[in-house]
Amino acid sequence: MQALLQIAQEFNLFVIEDATEALGSHFSRGRLKGKYAGAVGDMGCLSFNGNKIITAGGGGMIVTDDVKRAEHVRYLIGQAKDDDLYYKHTEIGYNYKFSNLQAAMGVAQVENLDKFIDIKRAHFTYYKNELAGYRGLKLIAEPPYAFSNYWLNSLVVNEDEFGSSRDNLLEKLRKRGIMARPLWALNHLQKPYQGYQAYAIEKAHWYAERILNLPSSVGLSKADLNRVVSAIKDD
C-alpha cells in the first residue's frame, strides 16, 4: 500500500481499496502504523456477505473521510434523488441502500469483530503449530509490519516437496467432507475479461496454482481444526 500510495500521489490517482477480507487488519509499524485496511486509500469498500468476517446477511459499505464524496455516494446509492417531492434525477442512481434490517444486523456484528478476529487468529496459531515443519506445506503469515485478521488461512502447497499436488490434497479433504478451497479463479482468465490483460501477471499465477484455503470459520471447534490437520497429514 505504501508503494501504491506513492505512485498515486505522483500521478494524481485516486485509490479505492476492496478491503472486505482484511476488515480489522492494520499496519502495526512504519509510516502507515495504525491505519486500517479500507482506510488507507481515498475510499474503502467492504462487503457484508454471509461468508465475510462480519455479515449483514448481504450488502456492503463504502468508507471515506472525504465528506463531499461520502455525500455523493449516499446520493448515488439512494436512487440519486435531487429532491424529496418531484424526484428529479441529475445523475443515474442506484438502489443500493442497506435495509434497516441489514443495518441492525451489521451493527450487532461490528460489536463482535474483535472477538471474531481473536478466534481467527487462534485458528491460524493452531494450524501453524500443527503443520510446523511439515514438508512442502507453508501457512501464509502476516508480514512483520502488519496485524492480520486471518479471515482465511491459506496454505502454499509445494508439490515437489509435498509429494502430491495441491488439487490432490484439495480432493482428499473434500472427500472427507472438509470444505477446503483453491484460490478464486483469476479475473483476467475469466471469459468475460479475456483480452483485458494490461501487464505481466506472475505472482497471481504462482499463488493460484499453489494455494489451498483451509476451513477458517469462527464457529469451528478445536476438534474440527484437528480433523482438518489429521486429514492433511494422513497420506
Place this chain on the structure above:
Amino acid sequence: MQALLQIAQEFNLFVIEDATEALGSHFSRGRLKGKYAGAVGDMGCLSFNGNKIITAGGGGMIVTDDVKRAEHVRYLIGQAKDDDLYYKHTEIGYNYKFSNLQAAMGVAQVENLDKFIDIKRAHFTYYKNELAGYRGLKLIAEPPYAFSNYWLNSLVVNEDEFGSSRDNLLEKLRKRGIMARPLWALNHLQKPYQGYQAYAIEKAHWYAERILNLPSSVGLSKADLNRVVSAIKDD
C-alpha cells in the same frame, strides 16, 4: 396488455413487465381473465422496497414460467458461478440475491397480501364516496375488466373546474402534515435521459400535470383518511 402482447407476437418481441405497484391486480374479464400483473408477459419484475404493498425490507423478484430463463436469471443474480469450487464465470454476474432474512420477511408478507389489498380497496372506496361529485376532482378507478390492488389512490385535479392548481392543493396538504405526492417525474425529462425520446408522449404529460397521489398506506385509520378528505375540501 392485450394490445402489447399482440404487437409482441407480430414482431417476435419479449415482454417484461415492471409489475411491482400492481402486485395482486389481475384481469377479471376478457381473454386475459385470471392473469395477474407480472404474469401476463414473458417475465415480470417485482420490487419489495419498503414503500411497496408488501416488502422484504428491500430487494425484489423476477417471475416467469420459462424454466430455462428462470435458471439463467438465478445464475446471473448469484454471481454467475459456473461451478462451486473454482468459480469460473462464463458471463458477468451480479450479487443480487435476497438474503435469508429478506426472504423470510418476504414470505411472511406474502401471507398478508390479500388482507392488505382488502384494506387498500377500502381506502379507495372511502375516498371515492367522500369525494363523489366534488367539482374538478376525480379518483382514478379500476377499469371494468380488471381488479386493482389500489396500491396508491390517485386523484386527477382539473384546475379549471377545481378552481386551484394541483400544486396548490399538494402544497396545502403538505402544510398540514399530509404526505400527498405528484406523479413521479417523467423519465424522458430527467437529465440523464434527455434526448432519448423516440415517440410522441402525450398522455404521460397530461397525467403528470394533474395527478395528486393521496396517502394510501395500509396502516391508515378512518380518522387519518377523514383528515385527508377534510383538508382537500376545506378551501
